[in-house]
Amino acid sequence: QVQLVQSGAEVKKPGASVKVSCKTSGYSFTTYYIHWVRQAPGQGLEWMGFVNPSGGGTHYAQNFQDRVTMTRDTSTSTVYMELSSLRSEDTAVYYCSRHHAGYDIYFDYWGQGTPVTVSS
Amino acid sequence: QSGLTQAPSASGTPGQKVTISCSGSSSNIGSSYVYWYQQLPGTAPQLIIYKNNQRPSGVPDRFSGSKSGTSASLAISGLRSEDEGDYHCATWDDSLNGLVFGGGTKVTVL
Numbered sequence: 649q650v651q652l653v654q655s656g657a658e659v660k661k662p663g664a665s666v667k668v669s670c671k672t673s674g675y676s677f678t679t680y681y682i683h684w685v686r687q688a689p690g691q692g693l694e695w696m697g698f699v700n701p702s703g704g705g706t707h708y709a710q711n712f713q714d715r716v717t718m719t720r721d722t723s724t725s726t727v728y729m730e731l732s733s734l735r736s737e738d739t740a741v742y743y744c745s746r747h748h749a750g751y752d753i754y755f756d757y758w759g760q761g762t763p764v765t766v767s768s
Numbered sequence: 769q770s771g772l773t774q775a776p777s778a779s780g781t782p783g784q785k786v787t788i789s790c791s792g793s794s795s796n797i798g799s800s801y802v803y804w805y806q807q808l809p810g811t812a813p814q815l816i817i818y819k820n821n822q823r824p825s826g827v828p829d830r831f832s833g834s835k836s837g838t839s840a841s842l843a844i845s846g847l848r849s850e851d852e853g854d855y856h857c858a859t860w861d862d863s864l865n866g867l868v869f870g871g872g873t874k875v876t877v878l
Contacts (some may be wrong), residue, residue, distance in 0.1 A: 683867075685813075691772070693805075693813065693856050695867040709866045743812055752819065753860055753867055754803040758812040 650674040651684075652744050652759035659765045665732040668762045670744030677725040678702040680746040683755065684718065684729045690741040699727055700749070734766045772796065772857050774870035781878045785845045788873045790857035792838050796868055802840040804833055807872070808853040816855075816877045817842060849877045 652669040655669040669750045670682060683698040697708035706718050717730045727744060745755035773791040780786040787793035798832065799821065804817035815824055830846045840859075844851055857870040 685869075692774075692871040693858070693869040695858075695869065697866075707866075710864060752801055753803075754801075754815060754858070755813075756815055756824065758801050758814070761812055 649755045650746075652746065652757055654742075654744060654759040657763040657765075659767065660734050662735055662766055662768055664734050664766075665730055666764050667728055667730040667732060668742050668744075668764070669726055669728050670759050671724065671726045672746070673725060677722060680748055682718075682720070682727040683745050683747060683753075684716075684742060685745060685755075686740040686742045687737065687761075688737070692742075694740075696729070696742045698747070701725075701727065702749070731764075734764075736766050739766045740764060771868045772859065772870035774855075774857060774873045776858045776871065777874045777876065779876040779878055780844075780847045782847055784822060784847045785843060786821065786847055787858075788844075788855050788875070790840045790842070790870045792840075792859065792868075794838060795863040796838075796859045796861040797835065797840055798838040799862055802833065802835050803858045804831075804842045805856045805858065806851075806853055807856065808850075813856060844875070847877055851875060852877050 651673045653671045656758045658666050678701050683723040694717045701720045715732050720727045744759040747753050801819045805813035806816045807813040816827050820835040821833040832843045854872045856872045861868045
């Protein structure tokens with residue numbers, strides 16, 4: 649069965665970086681792009697961007713272009729999202745999700761979410 | 769980054785019909801499909817409507833979607849207690865060259 653399993657909760661200080669992983673299984677890794685979406689406490693969803701597991705190409709949302717890096721490891725079918733220069737406003741649950749390459753962008757499977765807390 | 773506009777809350781009694789709206793512009797809803805996600809308390813979002821009005825397998829036909837111009841709607845008929853949660857609309861925005869979400873609508877079953 650399709651699974652996206654994320655790494656555990658993180659607590660970081662302002663100015664630090666965080667790297668969250670998303671290990672996929674149950675489908676062809678290179679057939680689906682992996683996106684990252686975050687949700688601050690009590691807020692809506694915010695799209696951060698995606699990585700193409702096939703070639704490693706990325707596309708980031710304008711709000712995150714200077715601070716986010718998304719990478720993949722095809723040997724372990726795992727995708728990583730690193731966010732730098734953290735500030736308190738980055739406190740949120742971070743989700744990975746997949747969308748079928750060549751199709752409209754919608755997400756049929758999601759990870760369980762990784763809480764990230766930024767606090768001094 | 770501008771998003772889509774949703775009312776923060778909606779409510780109804782069991783069996784009633786609730787309609788949630790999602791407002792956008794010509795660069796997003798007006799030129800792209802709309803998708804709806806249900807997020808039950810403490811869980812990840814789940815796709816319930818794709819391409820404006822299509823239901824993934826397993827989603828009850830009590831859920832229906834529609835789109836007209838730069839707005840979209842999600843209707844939940846025969847409201848049930850297990851429908852309580854947040855509902856988010858999403859679509860691609862050509863001006864931003866990115867995916868945008870609505871702020872989410874919290875549905876309460878009275």
